[in-house]
Amino acid sequence: MATTELQQSSSNLDSDVQISTSGGKHGGWIAFLFVTGTVTGLTLATWGWLANLIVYLIEEFNVKSVDAAQISNVVNGCINLLSVVAAIVADSFFGCFSVTFFSCCIHLLGVILFALTATVDSLRPPRCDKGSPGLCKLPSRVQFAVLYSGLAMLSGGVGGTRFVIATMGANQHDRPEDREISFNWYFFTNYVCAAIASTAIVYVEDNVSWALGFGVSVLANLIGLAIFLSGRHFYRPDKPQGSPFLDLARVVVACFRKRKVLLSSGSEDYYHGYNGKAKQVAATPAKNFRLFDRAALKTEGDLKPDGSIAKPWRLCTVQQVEDLKALIRILPLWSSNLFVTTPIAIQSSLTVIQALTMDRHLGSHFKIPAGSFQVVIFISTSISVMLVDRFLYPIWRKLTCRTPTPLQRIGVGHAIIVLSMAVSALVESKRLKMAHDHGSNVVPMLALWLFPQLVSIGIGQAFHFPGQVSLYYQEFPVSLRNTATAMAAMLYAIAYYLSSAVIHLVRRVTGWLPDDINKGRLDNVYWLLAVLGVLNFGYFLVCAKLYKYQNNADKERDASDSGSNM
Structure with a gap:
């Protein structure tokens, strides 16, 4: 997170x-x-x-x-x-x-x-x-x-x-x-x-x-x-300075109000900005999602005599329309990341519950607080980001003469996070077996066994989330870069709510998550997340294969800068 x-x-x-x-x-x-x-x-x-x-x-x-x-x-x-x-x-x-x-x-x-x-x-x-x-x-x-x-x-x-x-x-x-x-x-x-x-x-x-x-x-x-x-x-x-989300809302409203207007193929029929100056002038609207082009189509009464917009909620610039299209194009990739973040949110809370039932002693006097186990993720992520940036990426560049793209980074993170769910399932299976053998609330199994799954989550985050930020910043229009990675924060917000819904559904449909997890099958929950992660990884690969970088000229530079700044 x-x-x-x-x-x-x-x-x-x-x-x-x-x-x-x-x-x-x-x-x-x-x-x-x-x-x-x-x-x-x-x-x-x-x-x-x-x-x-x-x-x-x-x-x-x-x-x-x-x-x-x-x-x-x-x-x-x-x-x-x-x-x-x-x-x-x-x-x-x-x-x-x-x-x-x-x-x-x-x-x-x-x-x-x-x-x-x-x-x-x-x-x-x-x-x-x-x-x-x-x-x-x-x-x-x-x-x-x-x-x-x-x-x-x-x-x-x-x-x-x-x-x-x-x-x-x-x-x-x-x-x-x-x-x-x-x-x-x-x-x-x-x-x-x-x-x-x-x-x-x-x-x-x-x-x-x-x-x-x-x-x-x-x-x-x-x-x-x-x-x-x-x-x-x-x-x-x-x-x-005002939020660009208001401009996006205007595009949707203007498009709806002009839903019966026929589209034109002439660039001069579209509004590019006051006195011909927009934030980033596009010659003609892109050919995809053409229904939104109506928002920039000039009709009678849309402009004042000096050429400025008379009705902001009826006419938008071509660039504003293209900004909205850029958001729509990236939504499939964004949704694939949502189903990677959700297992992390589920695991982060369930790990604390696991730790409460395990032996958390280090030596005879010190006992690790259950809430402190998340520190392992912080440390793992920090070290992994440094190692990836200083060692792995330079080796990649020497071998391939190219900088890893944001989608490649995200893909590696996907795979490692799915692997962490499998590791979590294996550790929980061992914990449950010991709980059943000893029949006690506190399992005589060191809580240090939780470290592998937490470390793997940290490694996955070192690839996955910086890759997301780089992708959004690189691919969003310049006018939206100030809020581009708000998509990543929104991803986490939805993931935590979705994780609550998933846990609630599992509790209603199965008996895997009772109040006493020693009597449940938490390992099955992790295996379920691992299987869903594999399916989602396939969905991500399809989205990545079909996605076309919009800012090709800046791709290598942006990817390189993103890696060096981490």
Whole structure:
């Protein structure tokens, strides 16, 4: 999840940064230091509660394990969906600073509310008696209302800052190479802080107290917000430029309103822009999806005497029409990626449940928190991205004299992620066998057996998600590049919601996912995901074979740049 979501920020750079460069004291590395400090505080605060959410729901709110995984999936889906919304709002209306400040405050309130649920006994139900798990008391309506209110504020706060603050950091620089360095530091800061929070803060929550762990998150949020406000005199002001999604909506509306108008083959009959100047003038509309060409077809009353558009929702430029077509052309590839992300979302939550039933001791005194196992994915992805960029791609270029295309990278990621589902199934089969042999809730099997499936997921993400970002950025029209990789964040949002639907369907149709997974067949769930992954990989290969790169002239350069910037 982290790789896809962090990469989205780079695509927002071009439009969200129509900045005022007046005044040498504004922007630069001093301003970026304040942004980095803000990211540090907010990331520590976020992963302080998010990494251990499933365990908190199970142990403190008596939520069933699979239900807790479902809630976690919904929360992650909301975070990714709201990230797209926040980016659009920042671009269109309020700018980066206002959206980041408001989101920081919302997140702070959410963390404080979560800390209260861990501190005030009346805000959570009595803890379960481990000897009589069937007698656990469920939370009351008031307790559920407080819990879900906190989760709503936390989701909105994380979603509102995750990509907007990254773009704001890059906005402080004029030179492209400085912007690339700023993004590299942003990636590094996020991974390091996520790893620290998922280990240190989660350890405090599991071994000292939940209240203290959430208190650390509150403090980190306060420090991040204070650093952010301290740098307000150094930040460059950004000016909202409007969202291209509004232009796409106009194309659809204009096409519908002119659905009875006959198409023309003459270029002069289509509108190319005011005074003949569009953002990127296309001579004639492309031959595919011609029904949308009606939106750019000039009819009586569409233009003012000076040549500008009289009715924006009835006439669009040719370029706006081509922008919409570009989105439609890439949708099949996008949908194939959706069914790769969904198994990852399912596995990320079920792995925590597996870890709770396994021996998590390292030595006689240290016990790995179940919520910390996601750190393996962070580390694996980070190391794999570095190795792929510095070693694998250069070897590929020497052997083939070509740079790997985005589709090739995505394909390799597909295959490795499908393999990880098979590895997960094999590990779970071994865990279930030991559970049945020993007949205990905690299986005498080291939780380190979960590492292979987590490492393989990280390796797959190192290929798959950067390839996605590169593809969207390269193939989308220039006018849409500022929000191109919002498609990747939207992918994650839908995947988490879809994963909840898949788990719910499996529970209704089969007996594979009872509340006690030792009595179920989680291995069958993983095998099902592996089989669906193989079928989806075939679908991806068909889509990739049929897809024609739209920006052939830039393909090699863009692919090379994408690889070198990771």
